[in-house]
Amino acid sequence: MTVSVFSPDYAAHHPAVHRIGPADLQIALAKGWADFLDNPTHVLFIVMIYPIAGVIIAAATFENNLVPLLFPLASGFALIGPFAAIGLYEMSRRRERGQETDWVQAYEPLTHRSPRPLLAVGLVLAALFAAWITVALAIYHALFDGSVYGSVGAFLADVVTTPRGWALIAVGNLAGAAFSLLALAVSAVSIPLIVDRDMDAGTAIETSVALMRANPVTMVLWGLMVAALLVVGMATLFVGLAIVLPVLGHATWHLYRRAVGP
Template sequence: MTTLHAVFHQHPSAQRLDVRRLGVHDLKVALSKGVEDFLAMPTHVLFAIAIYPIAGIVIATLTFEESLVPLLFPLASGFALVGPFAAIGLYEMSRRREQGLEATWSSAYEPLRARSAGSIFAVGFLLMTIFLAWLVAAMGLYWALYDGTTHPSVPAFVEEVLTTGRGWILILLGNLVGFAFSLAALSVSVVSIPLLVDRDVDALAAIETSIAVVRRNPGPMLLWGFIVAGLLLVGMLPLFIGLAVVLPVLGHATWHLYRRAVAP
């Protein structure tokens, strides 16, 4: 309890960080710079994020083996909720490239050994909590509509969902619930972890700054969320292999979005 209080308690000398007004142009610039970083550091980046496509395949395999087919979509989409924490190495590599420093995979996780490591893990724990809550809510919704009925395969489940009234209710309510959890995760993490990688602030100040960015830029941030979701969906389609490109690009782009959103 003392440790959690320490990482979330704001330093007495800490000042509220100023956030900027963003527009669609800023999102385009962030994505463009994310692509530039990826192309400049492809070998290191692919090494750093090789775990993500593998994790996606493992998630799918476990779902099939455990006959928890209805959780496949929440697992695949909810996995993105913890993406900002998993992209720590990408933020650090973009930061190093921006400053003209050597960016290698061995230096990518320096932030986890820095003073802000506790705060980074605190935000990561919060994101994981949101992810688990999303899984519980998704399964609860399915049980409420299907009374525990199981499906032998993904095609059978998809057919049931797309051709029945309760299936469409599941789609509608599931997407609404998922949107709520995604919005919460976006608000908490859109700039908080890049900020912790970049500056010596505590978890509470980082989260407050992230929420302030979303509150000041609701339209652009909502659009950013849809861009992230759309690109992740594209990356997942070819057996998650596309995530090996989509995830690093989004990670680097998020760093540059942070740099445009938070005043130095």
């Protein structure tokens, strides 16, 4: 069912958004898995840089005594992931149309079509990521006074056994949830919409926000599902991201196709 969450004038100039529920999320994930199985080698080539980047981030934090930044940096994947998945959206789009889905064509939205709207949304997500890291550092310094830890074990022991550590968990997760909700509202369907229709960034973001407003419970559930799968991927020393990221990228495309109308 199509819904209008803004004025009639807004609805006349923006794509329609539909009511969606948990069943739509399940269907999107199932189709995302099918897309992944259709071209696993091409997809793995596209996303392999992200597990590698995760390992580099982890090594850098250990080498430079920045252990407290490991979690904020790792969780930042959820904020910039929608932009990183451009190639996956294009592959799903081409597979849906019966076109060739080689990895060479995956980044046509950035090379052969108009890249500006995509880059504009990417800059918004990058700004959110930078703001999240800044806030996370501020929370840590306020509670731990810039303490330096030589290992993850020592840091975790302090976090789980001290009042300041409990405060860090509570305040840090609340701040992270706020940034995640904001990123979800901005990017839930905005980038797939640009890939599919070559739309301007402002209209695409407004449509994404409209979808969030029309389906708050379902979209929050989607965000929780994405976060849980990313945690699973990171728990395997980022190797699991080589499967989690492409499945989520393809699934996001199919969620967009179910959630946004003409």
